[in-house]
Amino acid sequence: MVTNPGRRKRATIHDVAAEAGVSRGTVSRVVNNEPYVSAEARIAIEAAIEKVGYVPNTAARNLVMQRSQAVGLIVHEPHSLFLEDPNIGEILLGANSALSRADYQMVSLVIESERDTERVARYLSGGFVDGVVVVSAREQDPITRVIERLDLPAAFVGHPQDLRELPYVGINNRAAARGITERLIGTGRQRIGMIAAALDRDSGSDRLAGFTDALGDRFDPGLVAPVPLYTYADGRDGMRALLARDPLIDGVFAASDVIAAGALNALREAGRRVPEDVGIVGFDDSAWALRCQPLLSTVRQPANGLGQRAAESVLSQLRGEPPVLGGILLDTEIVWRDSA
Amino acid sequence: MVTNPGRRKRATIHDVAAEAGVSRGTVSRVVNNEPYVSAEARIAIEAAIEKVGYVPNTAARNLVMQRSQAVGLIVHEPHSLFLEDPNIGEILLGANSALSRADYQMVSLVIESERDTERVARYLSGGFVDGVVVVSAREQDPITRVIERLDLPAAFVGHPQDLRELPYVGINNRAAARGITERLIGTGRQRIGMIAAALDRDSGSDRLAGFTDALGDRFDPGLVAPVPLYTYADGRDGMRALLARDPLIDGVFAASDVIAAGALNALREAGRRVPEDVGIVGFDDSAWALRCQPLLSTVRQPANGLGQRAAESVLSQLRGEPPVLGGILLDTEIVWRDSA
DNA sequence: TGAGTGTCTGTGAACGTACACAGAGTAGGT
DNA sequence: ACCTACTCTGTGTACGTTCACAGACACTCA
Incomplete structure (x- = not known):
């Protein structure tokens, strides 16, 4: 039976002081590692702290120090x-x-x-x-x-x-997105699209900007599928949208690994092989990247x-x-x- | 330029009392919704609280009330x-x-x-x-x-x-595991194994117990692959182990959805079709279950x-x-x- | 009128700590 | 001998609240 009768009171700095035969001030100095305490007093106080099981009271300390830690x-x-x-x-x-x-x-x-x-x-x-x-x-x-x-x-x-x-x-989301898109272009893909997520945040909009930077003149706004969030479901939806708009799409920059994982699902559904028919890259190098089939090319981000x-x-x-x-x-x- | 010069002091209960022309005690009563305050005083105090922007100081409250909230x-x-x-x-x-x-x-x-x-x-x-x-x-x-x-x-x-x-x-992990295993048996599978994870915890050991309950005499200890954790990698390893021990295995109870997802990966690797060649069930009904291909049969747990x-x-x-x-x-x- | 009851208010003490200050003692230099 | 500097210690006060208590006032009922 677990009862809670005498929840014994916690030892205070006073108890330690009494036990060690010194004053509050000296105990406080020891507890806070301040100088100007004799070796003798220090060991007596440390022993007393151990004996009575003293732990400083945060509420009191925070009150006087005006902080919450x-x-x-x-x-x-x-x-x-x-x-x-x-x-x-x-x-x-x-x-x-x-x-x-x-x-x-x-x-x-x-x-x-x-x-x-x-x-x-x-x-x-x-x-x-x-x-x-x-x-x-x-x-x-x-x-x-x-x-x-x-x-x-x-x-x-x-x-x-x-x-x-x-x-x-x-x-630098923009530079990183540009870098991996250029690499994707380098594999010889001709029709490259992007699943752009979370455009209301800097990570989302900067990755899109990096993507357009890399493509330059060849950028086709029709091949950008914006989705609200970095989720598996949104990735799948985004890929479906891209496939509907351009069935011949052969390269995709997914705004994150989760998005890429969802996109892979949609590609599999549509019977497209990766990387043979479509090359896809993600962003984050999260646990998802190693969980995808095939393993995902991506940008490592030190989260x-x-x-x-x-x-x-x-x-x-x-x-x-x-x-x-x-x-x-x-x-x-x-x-x-x-x-x- | 963000400087931090006059980090203005927070208003205290005293400030409110002075502003409203009453004492601390009365303010305290209003703040803590206690009875025995005149309507007049109450509205004056509420106005004062609003005016000075008073928020109770937790450290002080916790100190006197001996709790941390x-x-x-x-x-x-x-x-x-x-x-x-x-x-x-x-x-x-x-x-x-x-x-x-x-x-x-x-x-x-x-x-x-x-x-x-x-x-x-x-x-x-x-x-x-x-x-x-x-x-x-x-x-x-x-x-x-x-x-x-x-x-x-x-x-x-x-x-x-x-x-x-x-x-x-x-x-009731045991009963639930037993239930879904029986259901798996009901689909006509003959050689049913389990990937058992986290046996050092009740969830892990109870699910294994439920599995053996369901199989009764037909339980074959050789078809249990124990793995340490509920992770994708462990699921994959567990499935590889089961396939190595019995290539004809046609049913698997995975101790969790993550485990099942890893196992599906191993099955795909080995060229087994799901559910045609092997039926597999998981546990949790987490986001993983809907992310698997095919969609996972599982036990819904109200986490x-x-x-x-x-x-x-x-x-x-x-x-x-x-x-x-x-x-x-x-x-x-x-x-x-x-x-x- | 007086006692009793209920409502409302203010005050002092306490919670446990840090910090400033004063004072005692010791050591070193002139 | 004195002044100065340094080391060490104890005490009073403050932090901002809650709570118990006492007192003031109004009302009811005998």
Whole structure:
């Protein structure tokens, strides 16, 4: 039987002081690793801490220090994508490892609806977090306004156009998209299309821009199928649309690996062989790329690193260092496999 | 240029009291919705709150109330699985929605290594959370001991054998596995094997037990391929092993949809047609099931609901209600599609 | 009128910590 | 001998809330 009767009270700094025969102040100095404590007092206090099982009370510490020792991770994505897009999970884990290394707690704030935006805005105003990492904000995102108004230390993964002032970390989507499209062109494909997803975000629109850069004069707007999200279903739909518009299409740049996986399904459905009939490339080099048949040629994106760097940016601002202006861009790399 | 000069101080309950011309106590009563406040005072205070932009300080509130208003979600899985197994994400989102509805914050604690166990144990002892939801604990899990020792309100998703005393929520894996295996037998398959994953957890071992229940005398231990984790790669390896042991195998129960997806890959590799040559069924009805070709027959598991119910169990314990002994089992359902 | 009851309000104390300050002691230099 | 500098320690106060208590007032009923 699990009852909860005498939930014994936690030891405080007073208990330690009494046990060690010193004052609160000295104990505090030991706990916070400050100098000016005699070796004698230090060992007595350490023994006392061990004996009474003392752990500092965060609420009290936060109260006096005016901080929460937590950083929010705002994910502004619909439920389904949160589960389907491996990048988000990677970013989350990357941020988490950087934060816990610095003894900060990560609090995940998932926004899916209008109501969530309000809840999160209230949460941010409440001083529950000392800073935020924002993943995949949109243009004119209301949460961005809230962050600006509160003057909360923040870092963005990706950077909406209207965000020039705030620090961000990302990759050069445009250059990377251009690079892999050129490589695809290099395989001799003649009719190259793109399944362009999430055009309301910089990652989506920049990849499309890189695609058109690479094709130059040969760019045919009719061979771009825009879809809303980076999901398997949208990839399949996008490919079906492309096949309907041009049955002779022989090259496809999918805006992400998930999109490519969905597209492969549609191609298989239509009886097209990959890479013989159609060459296809993706973006991300997520777990999906190795799961496709054939193995996907794609752009490797350091998603975990993005999360880490964004978290580190927030941490450095918290230390009072000025944010890096203009953002940080991490390197990408083309990974050439079997699908094109 | 983003500077951070006058980070204006937050309004306190005193500011509100002064603005409204009343005392702290009355403001506190309004904020906490207590009775015995005159209508006059109430509207004056509400106006004052609006005017000065008052938001209660959590640290101060937590300090005096001796709680943290947060619940930990402990995920004890390797990094890779965290991203690959959609159940974990679903459980996480389910728990998060139940907790935020009750104005509790969810703090995710991911354990991947021995060092993480210590960090999390320290975190739990620090009073940072009022309770915990534990996902996929193992037998003899050290974190379980810590929770018991701290007498922390907890709920488990799934239930290791050595946990009889603590509340849990789960499904009847054994009965469900038996049900879908019987259904597979009913399609006339003669040589039925299983790819059994994660036997160190109740979900894994119970599904195997249900499988043997269904086969009865016809059970052939040689046709069970045990693999460590619920991953795509392990599914593929397990299927290769089964094919090596019995090339004539014509039915497979995969311990999860991810496993089944990996197995389908191996079957395609080996030139086997599904469902003509081999019938295969999975478990979970996750996004994977609809992504497979052919569509997967599987058991629907309410992963989101598991997370919600576990969180609600913790919340009710926090309200002082006694935990439900013996656990809560949610219903599952067989979803029959094309793969068998 | 007086006691009793219910409504409303203000005040002091407490939660557990960090920080500034004062003061004691010791050592070194003139 | 004195001043200065450095090391170490204890005490008072502040952080922003909640809660218990006491007191003021109004109303009812004997």
